[in-house]
Amino acid sequence: xxxxxPSASSEQVHxxxxxxxxxxxxxxxxxxxxxxxNDEDHHHDTAFIDSTVQEKNITYPTDAKLHKKIVKKVLGxxxxxxxxxxxxxxxxxxxxxxxxxxxxxxxxxxxxxRADRRLRTIAGRLVRELKRNLKENHxxxxxxxxxxxxLSQRRNSRKKIYSIHxxxxxxxxxxxxxxxxxxxxxxxxxxxxxxxxxxAMSFRNEYDGYTIESFLEQVERLTGRKIxxxxxxxxxxxxxxxxxxxxxxxxxxxxxxSRYKRSKKHKLFYKRAGIEPTIGxxxxxxxxxxxxxxxxxxxxxxxxxxxAAYNFKRAMKALWCMxxxxxxxxxxxxISQNGLFKG
Numbered sequence: 001x002x003x004x005x006p007s008a009s010s011e012q013v014h015x016x017x018x019x020x021x022x023x024x025x026x027x028x029x030x031x032x033x034x035x036x037x038n039d040e041d042h043h044h045d046t047a048f049i050d051s052t053v054q055e056k057n058i059t060y061p062t063d064a065k066l067h068k069k070i071v072k073k074v075l076g077x078x079x080x081x082x083x084x085x086x087x088x089x090x091x092x093x094x095x096x097x098x099x100x101x102x103x104x105x106x107x108x109x110x111x112x113x114r115a116d117r118r119l120r121t122i123a124g125r126l127v128r129e130l131k132r133n134l135k136e137n138h139x140x141x142x143x144x145x146x147x148x149x150x151l152s153q154r155r156n157s158r159k160k161i162y163s164i165h166x167x168x169x170x171x172x173x174x175x176x177x178x179x180x181x182x183x184x185x186x187x188x189x190x191x192x193x194x195x196x197x198x199x200a201m202s203f204r205n206e207y208d209g210y211t212i213e214s215f216l217e218q219v220e221r222l223t224g225r226k227i228x229x230x231x232x233x234x235x236x237x238x239x240x241x242x243x244x245x246x247x248x249x250x251x252x253x254x255x256x257x258s259r260y261k262r263s264k265k266h267k268l269f270y271k272r273a274g275i276e277p278t279i280g281x282x283x284x285x286x287x288x289x290x291x292x293x294x295x296x297x298x299x300x301x302x303x304x305x306x307x308a309a310y311n312f313k314r315a316m317k318a319l320w321c322m323x324x325x326x327x328x329x330x331x332x333x334x335i336s337q338n339g340l341f342k343g
Contacts, residue, residue, distance in 0.1 A: 016293075016301055024304045028200065029222045031311035035196050035318075036223075044192045044225050048272045049215065049232045051208050052279050053172050054303060055184040057292045061162035061169075064100055064116050066150050067123045069164055074126040074147070077140070083133045089122050096122075124151050168296050170205040184291060187303045189282070190215055190230070191275045196314065198223060200307035202299040209238035216245055231272045282306050 016024070036044075059065060071093065078085050096115045103112035127147045134140060146167060153160050162169045162183055172182050188211060190199035199219040203211055212230070220226055231248045240247055250269050253262045283289040286306040293302050 021297060021300055021304075024301050024308075025222070028304045028308040028311075031308040031315070032196065032198060032223055034315045035311055044196075044198060044219075044223065045228045046268075047190050047192050047198055047219075047227045047230055048275045049188060049190050049212070049230055049236065050272075050275045050279060051186050051188040051211075051235065052283070052288075053174060053182040053184055054187045054202065054288055054291050054299060055182050056163070056166050056169050056299075057290045058163045058166055058169060058183060061183060064119060066161075066164065067116075067119045068097070070123045070147050070150065071119070071126060073143075073164070074123070074130050077130060078133075081134075083130070086129060089126075092122070093119075120151060123147075127151065166294070168204075168299075172205055185296075185299050187288070187299075188215060189275065189279060189303075189307065190219055190227075191278050193271060195274070195278065197278070197307045197311055198227075200303045202296075202303045207238075208232070208235040212236060212239070212247065213242050216242060231268055233272075278310070282310055286310055 019026075071089075075085075075088065077083075096119050099108075099111050099115035100119075101112075102108045127144065131144055134144075146161065146164065150161050150164070160171070161167050162171060168185075169183050170185055172184070172186060173180060174182065176182075185202055185204055186206070186208075187200065187202045188208065189197055191197055199215050199222070201211070201215055201218060212232075216227060216230070226243075227245050229246050229248060234249055234251075236247065237249050238247075248265070248268070253265070257265075279288075286309045288303065288306045291299060291302045293299070
């Protein structure tokens with residue numbers, strides 16, 4: 001049986017580029033509208049916010065992998081442009097790659113580190129020779145600058161580059177036991193009490209508390225409503241109020257707080273924990289776990305489309321529940337279901 005696809009993957013790429021970030025945001029806005037047409041005005045008064053890492057679809061970065069890619073790209077450029085090359089290092093590189101294998105074995109550790117240093121030296125030689133042969137009139141300035149930055153960076157360097165084709169990727173440590181470092185960018189999600197995603201935004205690796213203002217602006221722009229109370233975890237500590245929205249974080253209760261106040265706040269943060277499975281569903285069911293789209297724009301597009309898909313699925317479930325209830329009521333009133341849902 002031949003698999004049917006509604007459109008070619010390249011057509012979807014052209015469509016996303018054509019509508020841009022504004023068009024994707026419009027799709028997300030429509031997903032919110034489809035869920036809250038009959039809602040009351042106070043439906044989104046209280047909302048919850050949380051951040052997670054959107055990993056980029058790149059290999060786990062190491063210096064050896066990056067240097068190997070530099071060598072491969074430089075040799076490809078030399079062949080493509082027909083430039084002279086003093087030495088291609090074909091057989092030398094073959095030996096180096098062999099020595100880099102099984103580096104975690106105690107007997108191979110020193111040999112692998114020595115091979116890494118040789119590979120860095122060879123990559124530097126090839127980049128400098130390519131720069132000399134290209135002279136001045138060429139369009140490879142940015143690429144050569146990227147190669148030089150990668151070759152010059154060390155273990156403790158700041159603003160490191162982890163991928164040649166995705167240089168904007170950040171190394172983020174969220175304190176997870178099973179995954180110490182994640183490579184991509186941070187995203188935050190705002191969810192209403194009823195489980196609807198009201199806002200989704202991508203950013204680099206800023207402190208979570210500094211991003212709240214831009215998120216609230218996005219929610220007000222898309223929904224036309226202002227959130228009155230926004231509850232977040234301790235990562236959002238800082239400001240207590242932003243443009244009329246009260247920011248609440250979990251902290252020790254005051255001595256002056258009554259039992260009712262403490263209980264109310266406790267229940268609110270119990271509800272806040274509901275955003276965690278929402279993020280889990282975005283990752284496992286709506287492709288937020290690995291971002292295949294290119295560049296900073298791709299980061300924004302991916303999180304907005306994932307949030308829109310989540311909201312549309314929620315609306316579809318509500319519609320299906322309504323159809324099931326209608327089908328249950330009809331036999332009780334001796335009404336036939338034949339042709340009821342046909343256009």
